[in-house]
Amino acid sequence: MSARTSAISEKRRRELVHAAYKQIAEGGFEGLRTREVAAEVGVNIATLHYYFPTKESLIGGVLEYAMGRFRTTLEPHGSPSDQLRNHLRAVRKLMVAQPELAAVMGELTLRSSRDPAVRAIVDGMFATWQSTMRGLLRRAVKNGTLPAQQDSGAVAGLVIAAIMGSTLPQVDPKRGDQAIRQLERLLGI
Amino acid sequence: MSARTSAISEKRRRELVHAAYKQIAEGGFEGLRTREVAAEVGVNIATLHYYFPTKESLIGGVLEYAMGRFRTTLEPHGSPSDQLRNHLRAVRKLMVAQPELAAVMGELTLRSSRDPAVRAIVDGMFATWQSTMRGLLRRAVKNGTLPAQQDSGAVAGLVIAAIMGSTLPQVDPKRGDQAIRQLERLLGI
DNA sequence: GAGCCTCCATCAAGTGTTTAATTAGCCGGC
């Protein structure tokens, strides 16, 4: 929080957050035990509480970490003409390459309906994503790479819903990819 | 389990399962406490364990209940020509009308990646849904109400992914509906 | 009264959190 956090201290924090992140990925919030997090890093349980006063604050760290990870891939890149295509591919690839992130995102999304603090951040992330996506869609239409759409907002919502839905654990990765490719086809990308 | 379970006994079971169901809906698996379930029904904790030897078995009951609830709306109805449309509407309506069910489905879906018993059932449900959907799509194409599709399986997967994704808690119901309507438009329903 | 059902009391194993103490390194003054 404060400006002067020593390098070693910052490292410890990251270690702890990352351990908790992995823990949540494989066991859900239900399976998150502060003791195990500490053990995985190889420190005493009290050390964990030295850096994160409460379990809640540790979860906060994980939330921040996961969101950061996700946000980076949301930033569009490549030539404007195929930014939309790149974007879809990138997000989908990320979710397949890092099932841990997909799992944690799922947990956080679900938790956001009960935890206002989580909700605020997750909501913000989705809002950003939605508006990014809408921008890409509009640009693609103006560009000519995409047939005109009535409601770019609704399309953006659909794309996001489809991506999130296709990363749910029961859908094996192949089916998820198929679904997204099918969406691209329908959209005319 | 056995054939002769008295009416009152069966009622108790249902009460307990339903209480657990509500509990999971509002607090996730993380927040499921057998004591609270028993308290909500108004019985002693030991009574709960009389009907459900373990917490796991209680969750099994909830799983069965939720799946049953979901499955009923999956059955297509109406005239064959607009069964597909009805189906989409029905599922979507269900998820909006019963946010509890959506929440529990989400929890179960996430849990299915860690719990083999849950996975088996949830997977089965999705498989059924997928093939039902594919059947509807094919019939609609043959019917003429839907333009020809290359891969009905992929389309079915997309529809399912979109529906599941649109019921995630952070998407407010209006956006979710928009997304599904947009999907209908794209599909040409 | 037999059998299904319910409760009281209790256990053992965790669970997040805290307390008091220890170590290591740094800095200023003598």
Next chain:
DNA sequence: GCCGGCTAATTAAACACTTGATGGAGGCTC
């Protein structure tokens, strides 16, 4: 140079409470 205090970082050991589960005693109904 070195010493005493200061702070950051870490630890062992518990604390207070929760949680799933049990055993045995009694009750209600047919």
